[in-house]
Amino acid sequence: MTSALHITAPRVLRSEWSKFFSLRSTWIALAAATVLVLAMGAITGISYDPGGEDAGRVDPVRFTLLGTQFSQIVIAVLGILVTAGEYSTGMIRSSLAAVPRRTPVLWAKAAVFTAVAFAATLATAFAAFPLAQAFLDGTDMSISISDPGVVRALTGTAAALALTGAFTLALGALLRSVPGAIGAYIGCVLILPQVLGMLPFDAVKDAVKYLPLEAADALSTLHRAEGVLAPGPALLVLGAWVTAALVAAALLLRRRDV
Numbered sequence: 403m404t405s406a407l408h409i410t411a412p413r414v415l416r417s418e419w420s421k422f423f424s425l426r427s428t429w430i431a432l433a434a435a436t437v438l439v440l441a442m443g444a445i446t447g448i449s450y451d452p453g454g455e456d457a458g459r460v461d462p463v464r465f466t467l468l469g470t471q472f473s474q475i476v477i478a479v480l481g482i483l484v485t486a487g488e489y490s491t492g493m494i495r496s497s498l499a500a501v502p503r504r505t506p507v508l509w510a511k512a513a514v515f516t517a518v519a520f521a522a523t524l525a526t527a528f529a530a531f532p533l534a535q536a537f538l539d540g541t542d543m544s545i546s547i548s549d550p551g552v553v554r555a556l557t558g559t560a561a562a563l564a565l566t567g568a569f570t571l572a573l574g575a576l577l578r579s580v581p582g583a584i585g586a587y588i589g590c591v592l593i594l595p596q597v598l599g600m601l602p603f604d605a606v607k608d609a610v611k612y613l614p615l616e617a618a619d620a621l622s623t624l625h626r627a628e629g630v631l632a633p634g635p636a637l638l639v640l641g642a643w644v645t646a647a648l649v650a651a652a653l654l655l656r657r658r659d660v
Contacts (some may be wrong), residue, residue, distance in 0.1 A: 442469030
């Protein structure tokens with residue numbers, strides 16, 4: 403009997419896996435994120451004008467995966483719901499009662515969410531790319547998946563979406579409020595970099611590229627733009643933000659009452 407009730411990491415992971423896929427919001431969010439990327443890929447491919455003003459100025463991978471700018475928000479909100487949603491329903495009390503050490507619950511939530519988000523967005527990226535390119539054949543946006551850097555950019559896009567979602571998951575655990583975490587994500591992650599980028603200070607502009615959104619964008623491009631981090635450093639920076647947020651959430655989880 404003791405062995406059957408013994409708490410292990412695999413058992414906590416299985417529990418969080420079951421909870422994650424038992425929620426209707428999980429399926430809706432993943433489906434919406436997939437449809438947005440595929441639909442936008444087809445629309446941008448069909449409507450692209452090679453003679454337009456923006457022709458040749460947009461990164462071809464970012465262009466074919468334009469829908470990720472919208473699906474990123476969906477994935478981020480899903481990450482918030484994974485943690486803050488349990489506080490709003492009160493289910494977190496049962497989860498922590500079953501795992502008194504508390505932090506394994508957070509680690510399991512982050513692991514399950516990040517793995518699923520990465521797999522889903524990676525499959526979507528590799529499906530949307532040829533879909534869009536089918537309409538871009540013969541234009542200046544036409545590239546092949548075998549071209550140098552394309553697979554890296556597609557994989558980087560999936561990593562950026564999954565890690566951004568993991569960051570908002572930690573944000574939800576820190577704030578314990580779905581509206582509060584969504585507001586913090588919109589204000590601090592989406593809007594703040596744009597505001598800081600308009601300030602006439604070189605030091606501030608240099609610092610902006612180390613913020614989560616800018617690091618995520620750097621992972622999603624085929625060609626590196628001026629003043630943007632290289633993919634390797636961008637992945638490390640985004641990973642550092644996620645790690646710091648999760649560690650802060652873990653410390654709060656252990657020290658604060660539910």
